[in-house]
Amino acid sequence: MSTIQKDSAITLHFTIKLNDGSVADSTHNMGKPAKLIIGDGSLSDNFEQCLIGLTSGENKSIELKAQDAFGMPNPDNVHYMDRAKFVGDAEVEVGTVMAFSGPDGAEIPGIITDIAGDSVTVDFNHPLAGQDVTFDVEILSVE
Known part of the structure; x- marks a missing residue:
C-alpha cells in the first residue's frame, strides 16, 4: 500500500468544517474528489505534514489554525x-x-x-482567512 510522501499524487475527498460545525466546502458536494501533488504548493506546509504518512482508504480529521489553513486576512x-x-x-x-x-x-x-x-x-482575502478549520479527509488513492 502506498504511503503519502513528498511528490505523491493523491486523490482525496475532503470536507472543511468551521468551528461551529457548519460545512464551508466539500468535494462531496462537487461530486468528484480533489487531486493534488504533495509539495506543489496547493496546500499549506502544515496541512501537507498532516497528510504525510497516510495511506489510501484512510480517514483523518485535521484541525488547522487560521494561519496554517487559509492564512490571516491581509x-x-x-x-x-x-x-x-x-x-x-x-x-x-x-x-x-x-x-x-x-x-x-x-x-x-x-x-x-x-x-x-x-x-x-x-x-480579495480568502473567504475563510482568519478562521480555524477542520479538514475531514478521506484518502482514495496514492501514487
Whole structure:
C-alpha cells in the first residue's frame, strides 16, 4: 500500500468544517474528489505534514489554525473601487463574490464588503482567512 510522501499524487475527498460545525466546502458536494501533488504548493506546509504518512482508504480529521489553513486576512487585499467600474448585468451588492482580473491576467475572486456612494469596497482575502478549520479527509488513492 502506498504511503503519502513528498511528490505523491493523491486523490482525496475532503470536507472543511468551521468551528461551529457548519460545512464551508466539500468535494462531496462537487461530486468528484480533489487531486493534488504533495509539495506543489496547493496546500499549506502544515496541512501537507498532516497528510504525510497516510495511506489510501484512510480517514483523518485535521484541525488547522487560521494561519496554517487559509492564512490571516491581509489589509492590503482590501481595495476600494469606483462604482462606475461595475457595468453590465452584475448586481453590485454587499456579499456578492465577483471575479476580477489580477495583475497577471488571472481571475481573482473578491467579495464586496461595503458600498458607500460611488465607492465599492472589495475584499480579495480568502473567504475563510482568519478562521480555524477542520479538514475531514478521506484518502482514495496514492501514487
